[in-house]
Amino acid sequence: MISCWGVRIALRVVSSIVLLMVLLLSVCVPPGVAEAHDQSKPVGNTKEIEKMDHAAAILYRDVMDGNIEKARADVAEVSRWFGTGQVQAALSVEAIHALSGSILEVQQATQSVQASPDEWVKAAANLRLATDALAHPRQPLWQQYYKILREDVSSLNNQFAKGNMKGFKDSTAVLEDHYETIRTAALIHGRTTEVVRTDSWISYVKGLGDQQNADASAIRGALDQGNPTFNALFGREKDATALASFIPYESERRAEIAIGMIVLLALIYAGYRKYRAGFTG
Template sequence: MFFGKKRSSLLMVGLLCCTLLSQIFLQNTAYAENSDEASPSLLNNAEQLNQIATSLYRNALDYNLSAVREDIGDLTRQVERFSFDGLTTVEGMHALTETIVEVKEATASVQAASDSLQHASAKLRLAVDSLAHPDKPLWLQYYKIMKEDLSSIEQKVMNEPGTDITAAYSELESHYETIRPAAIIRRPPYEIERFDSWMSYLKGLTMSNGAKGQDILDAVKQGDEFANALFGKEKDATAFVPFAAGPEPWAANLFLGSAIVAVLAYVGYRKYRGNHQSYF
């Protein structure tokens, strides 16, 4: 009977230890796959793309169509030879190429619209910058702008009940569309899809004559939370995040896992001692 209890206790501790260690290993593997730093050569190539995109944007502001077309041609040739492995996802690559096509379309006519060209070139510049500077991309600067857009909609609904907020929504939509390709390059797909769905919902409310002010305010509050998540500024981060998400997260996970395993092993040992002493 003693040996049966002994084996059961040790087996339970062993299974718990294996489960915890397996979980830690899988977490570390997933983290490594998602957080591998791009090689210096990849970053160098991305920086070359960034220089071309910056030049294109400046030429678009000057409405220098011939220079813009030359830049977009150079950028296209570079991207065709470019490897995105380690820099972004398939969705990010698709967003970048779509933006390149948008700039090409904006420059297709002899008298291209200045506003559409500038908007498309701004999107492209932010997207390429997001590739080249994963730690501090320029598109994150739009956080304050979009929060002000949300606040503007909220103030109009609260202070001017029944007023048309279509123009205020259009400002928010324009700013979001500007950063969207850059955000796709860096953020998880579900965050983009969630914000897209929310934008569609808010647009429906702004276009509906029967929409209640409280419904719009509730939607804006939800959008405020989604914006925080999109820009990586969640307010509900736990106290363990700075430790577990530091320079060496795998070490933090291993430390915590080892501590738990040690406690379980000690408990199993004490139980074994208790059983042993009770029989002898």
Template sequence: MFSLIKRSSCVITAVLCCTLLSGAIVSNVSAASVQETQADSELMKQLNDTATSLYRKSLENNLVGVREDVQLITTQVGQMSYDGVTSVEGMHALTETIVEVKEASASTDAAADSLQHASAKLRLAVDSLAHPEKPLWLQYYKILKEDIAAVQEGALNHRADSLMVTYGEFEQHYETIRPAAIIKKQPYEIERFDSWMSYLKGLTMRSEPNYEAVGEALQQGDEFVNALFGKEKDETAFTPFASGPEPWAAELFIGSTIMAVLAYVGYRKFQGTETAPFTRR
């Protein structure tokens, strides 16, 4: 009887030890996860601050400052984890904007307009990562709506020259937010909007445009702008220019993709082949 009680006591002790050990392991894992999240949050804040600094320096045409900041951004981007933050397409868009700023600031006589445009794209792209719930690029909704209205006016008045100018402004505004939108939206949504933009460009850049076709395209484009900015929930009424793929993830390759692209830029610069503020409401 005594031996049975002793064996039972040993079993209970073992179970308690395992329970405490499991709890300690879970606690350690949770603590490590919290620390990692906090570290990523701090890195994201630093990245966002650097992108803001770079954009301000580009407005001052401070090439030395822009180069220093873009180099710091290159380092910060390589240190972060993007698992669950954005897609492979989003990270590719971010690295492309970094490359664009490097190229725009490489020459001593860099064009101020090109540098500012590239810096604005990078500023918005980083902000889209840092503030996914309310990114700054959503403030462009009104601007793009006004652009569509301007193109529409040119079509109504049968002004081919006006169509070309107003479409050019519209395209530039969209290109400014495109990397940020790629980070936030599904790939098929960007592909659909890109396809529509290409179609509209073909209509507006003709010497003798089909004004009726331009008007019809703008009506559909107005709905696409609503969808891109999350203003229209019912997307089933649209005729898609590009169908949406099944969601998939390849976070394993994101880090290597970033470093490969940025390393290639460094190689190009070494070989001598490179030529040369937003507010939250």
């Protein structure tokens, strides 16, 4: 006959198994499934942020259409929403500084008689991506630049392999231009450390390209860090695991936890079976 002590131990073991099963289910469910009903409205979004993002979208459209007079009014509207408390509260100090700089850049571009249409578009695009990063943190538009910047790094490598330093400098300028377009958005998205790293890398590569007799080994070493630098900036520094290649990237850590818990659960169950065998054998 099983003693009261034995019953209590058995209940504790069963309770532990149930708890682990609940935890296992919680880590196995992909975040997107549990939050699918709220995908249309990102966490932390507010009316002020939505209005600012909408104004920036209109601004970008008017700039692309060449309607600069209308764009000037659009900038004022973006600036008005930027000054609200809800928008400021959603931003870090670095992001506030960067976003205010983007707004000022558009103001200067649209008011200057010497500014070219390309400068208008570049400034408006920077601001458009920045406000979108705040309004849609789960799927920001600036992430679409990943492929573009990787191709820019590839172009740098090709020009260096050909020994074409003029082409190397031109490719560096193109890469920097594309990067500056998303820099504010990346800061708003919380990639501050990665932005500092990218700033330093681009500055170093530019410096090497400007040298009359640049050290080839130094350039090669810098280029080797190009893809890792942008992988980190876009949050893609970790390769997909062979064990769970079907699981989305953002769920890899959950998969690792789940696998560990499956092993632990199996061990507990085996111990429980052995414990029961001791009373029935």
